[in-house]
Amino acid sequence: METFVVIGLGRFGSAVAEELCALGHQVLAIDTDEKAVQRMADKVTQAVVGDCQDPEVLQMLGVKNMDGAVVAFSSDIGTSVLITLNLKELNIPRIVCKARNHSHREVLRRIGADQVVFPEHESGRNLARTLANREILNYIELTERYGIVKLKVPTPWVGKTLRDLNVRVTYQVNIIAIQSGDGAIQPVPEPDHVFRPGDLIFTLGNNESNERILALE
Incomplete structure (x- = not known):
């Protein structure tokens, strides 16, 4: 069993978080949208409201002890990049990010994302x-x-x-x-x-x- 944090609980992030939990892993799901968090509360190990642009939020939630992290949204490129940088600072062993376009993917790769995905593409x-x-x-x-x-x-x-x-x-x-x-x-x-x-x-x-x-x- 491994531990994961999934940041962003849209359709993609929710599916990833729910499936990881169904596979027997511990999943911390985070979003700034309280309704999105409530929808996932019974489907993952823990679901919380939080802004992961703030490094202190990640520290408080114990994210540095996770085996992997998924940045599961791509609508705001700046926020996606900042959160990925925060996760890199915590030395998360594996960071997977969702990208909006090829330029976004290249930026995420350069700052250290281990894997970048285009689910729709x-x-x-x-x-x-x-x-x-x-x-x-x-x-x-x-x-x-x-x-x-x-x-x-x-x-x-x-x-x-x-x-x-x-x-x-x-x-x-x-x-x-x-x-x-x-x-x-x-x-x-x-x-x-x-x-x-x-x-x-x-x-x-x-x-x-x-x-x-x-x-x-």
């Missing part, structure tokens, strides 16, 4: 990829060049094994999981797995390599 890009190719059942972008694709096993692969196909060498992708027709999932599948009709595969590779797999259909 990333969701939109992933959805666009699934809409643009009907063979893609799901897409998770890892970087601008690399991603994980969930798709039906290509017809030419049916009846063959991973060893037969030598997928990693031939296609420059890794098959990180296989879901059979009954829904069972094999993480890190064995080389002797025989592909069957109805199998779903999860490929990890760069965009060009993933595209080559999709073209097999």
